[in-house]
Amino acid sequence: DAGVTQSPTHLIKTRGQHVTLRCSPISGHKSVSWYQQVLGQGPQFIFQYYEKEERGRGNFPDRFSARQFPNYSSELNVNALLLGDSALYLCASSLGQQTTNEKLFFGSGTQLSVL
Amino acid sequence: EDQVTQSPEALRLQEGESSSLNCSYTVSGLRGLFWYRQDPGKGPEFLFTLYSAGEEKEKERLKATLTKKESFLHITAPKPEDSATYLCAVQAWEYGNKLVFGAGTILRVKS
Numbered sequence: 001d002a003g004v005t006q007s008p009t010h011l012i013k014t015r016g017q018h019v020t021l022r023c024s025p026i027s028g029h030k031s032v033s034w035y036q037q038v039l040g041q042g043p044q045f046i047f048q049y050y051e052k053e054e055r056g057r058g059n060f061p062d063r064f065s066a067r068q069f070p071n072y073s074s075e076l077n078v079n080a081l082l083l084g085d086s087a088l089y090l091c092a093s094s095l096g097q098q099t100t101n102e103k104l105f106f107g108s109g110t111q112l113s114v115l
Numbered sequence: 116e117d118q119v120t121q122s123p124e125a126l127r128l129q130e131g132e133s134s135s136l137n138c139s140y141t142v143s144g145l146r147g148l149f150w151y152r153q154d155p156g157k158g159p160e161f162l163f164t165l166y167s168a169g170e171e172k173e174k175e176r177l178k179a180t181l182t183k184k185e186s187f188l189h190i191t192a193p194k195p196e197d198s199a200t201y202l203c204a205v206q207a208w209e210y211g212n213k214l215v216f217g218a219g220t221i222l223r224v225k226s
Contacts, residue, residue: 004158033213042119042202042216043159056211090158103149104214106158 002027004107006091012113013081021076021110025093031055032074033104034066035090043090049074050096078112086114118142121203121217128224131192136201136220139185144208148186150179151202153219159202162188193224 005024013019025032031050035043048056049068063079072093078085088111092104122137140148147166151159163172165181172179176197178189188201200221204214 035216040218042204042218043214044216045213048212056213058213092158103161103164105161106151108156108158111156 004091004093004105006089006107006110008110009108010111010113012115014115015081015083017081018077018079019081019112021078021089021091021112023074023076023091023093023107025072025074025091026105029093029095029105030072031094031096031102032068032072033092033094034074034076035092035106036060037088037090037109039087046076081114083114086112088112118207118215119203119205119217121201121220123220124218125221126223128190128193128222130194130224130226133189133191133193135190136188136222137185138188138203138217140203140205141184142205142207142209142215146206146208148181149204149206149214150186150188151204153200153202162201190222193222195224195226198222198224 007022033048034046037043045058046060047066052068066076068074088109090106090109092106094102094104118141120139147164149164150162153159163179168183170181176191180187200219202219204216
């Protein structure tokens with residue numbers, strides 16, 4: 001079975017531009033979460049979606065938005081890119097809402113560089 | 116104040132030299148503590164979940180333990196392929212469903 005897939009794997013943008021990152025969860029998983037990992041730090045929670053509804057939001061500005069589609073895939077959008085947005089963006093999926101401590105399965109991430 | 120702190124930041128071991136990694140946390144309503152392994156350029160790979168103090172779990176050369184304030188990841192007779200960043204994360208009632216990660220411990224095992 002395919003794991004969590006993310007695209008693109010690498011992306012270079014300039015300040016002020018907009019970016020869309022995509023994620024396909026493991027087949028049968030209904031929850032998708034997004035995390036940002038800056039070099040040398042642990043992943044930081046951005047969003048969680050379950051059954052196409054937002055179920056959690058981290059401490060990120062409104063420039064960050066996301067959505068989940070009927071097939072449970074997800075997009076993360078970032079507007080007005082800043083240099084500090086350069087990071088590895090990780091998508092993770094789980095069967096349910098994670099209210100029962102379900103483990104997350106992570107994709108390999110999208111490495112975003114903002115110049 | 117950091118809720119999850121991992122130590123050491125980096126650890127160099129000789130092959131076969133056993134050691135432990137530490138993860139301390141300050142949350143009050145722990146729902147679960149997770150250990151992940153992350154290789155360069157990859158996403159974190161799930162290792163263990165621990166739910167209550169006193170719990171232990173093992174997988175090959177790795178053993179994770181949990182107390183009320185910290186968790187240890189013991190590595191017995193490590194091999195070069197154990198080299199990776201080991202991440203600890205907590206899920207707590209005050210955080211909802213999200214995981215709060217520590218900064219990780221970079222482990223290098225030399226042959």
